Amino acid sequence: MMAPPIETSSKxxxxxxxxxxxxxxxxxxxxxxxxxxxxxxxxxxxxPGAPKIFNCVIEIGKGSKVKYELDKKSxxxxxxxxxxxxxxxxxxxxxxxxxxxEDNDPLDVLIIMQEPVLPGxxxxxxxxxxxxxxxxxxxDDKIIAVCADDPEYRHYNDIxxxxxxxxxxxxxxxxxxxxxxxxxxxxCFICELPFLSLMxxxx
Numbered sequence: 204m205m206a207p208p209i210e211t212s213s214k215x216x217x218x219x220x221x222x223x224x225x226x227x228x229x230x231x232x233x234x235x236x237x238x239x240x241x242x243x244x245x246x247x248x249x250x251p252g253a254p255k256i257f258n259c260v261i262e263i264g265k266g267s268k269v270k271y272e273l274d275k276k277s278x279x280x281x282x283x284x285x286x287x288x289x290x291x292x293x294x295x296x297x298x299x300x301x302x303x304x305e306d307n308d309p310l311d312v313l314i315i316m317q318e319p320v321l322p323g324x325x326x327x328x329x330x331x332x333x334x335x336x337x338x339x340x341x342x343d344d345k346i347i348a349v350c351a352d353d354p355e356y357r358h359y360n361d362i363x364x365x366x367x368x369x370x371x372x373x374x375x376x377x378x379x380x381x382x383x384x385x386x387x388x389x390x391c392f393i394c395e396l397p398f399l400s401l402m403x404x405x406x
Contacts, residue, residue, distance in 0.1 A: 288380065297314065314348050316350035328349065
């Protein structure tokens with residue numbers, strides 16, 4: 204009578220595909236890496252030509268009815284609201300990196316140029332003046348600038364060189380846009396002051 208064959212166990216390990224963490228964990232892990240993306244407010248240089256020529260990050264493109272703004276925590280551009288009145292931004296609007304205004308936000312800048320720029324892009328600008336403003340009891344002045352690389356506007360050096368209707372257009376936009384917006388019962392309003400020439404502004 205023949206003995207049954209002896210079964211020997213194989214010691215060769217069987218390879219298994221690596222287990223993937225749940226999707227949410229992978230997303231959080233990716234977002235937590237410091238090298239994922241630069242923060243446009245803190246990491247972008249103001250530029251070697253500052254204060255004459257400086258970088259600014261675009262939040263809102265010319266012609267937009269959507270008000271975008273920087274999300275300070277993530278560094279992404281988020282939708283804040285759609286403008287209540289039937290107006291659009293007359294020029295590109297954004298902020299100057301590595302600056303801080305009295306409202307704890309970066310310094311705002313309106314950049315006059317021919318074409319709209321996509322939110323999140325940055326460009327080189329040249330300040331030509333300032334529009335004094337008050338926002339909920341705090342100074343929220345707007346730097347008026349031209350794009351340093353737009354041949355139609357880069358030759359302007361002072362706000363007094365702009366056509367009067369251009370200044371009236373900018374002021375009227377903020378009157379229509381901001382005066383119609385109420386935050387917790389507090390109305391934002393424009394100072395009853397003229398635009399300041401570049402010679403009157405310390406940058």
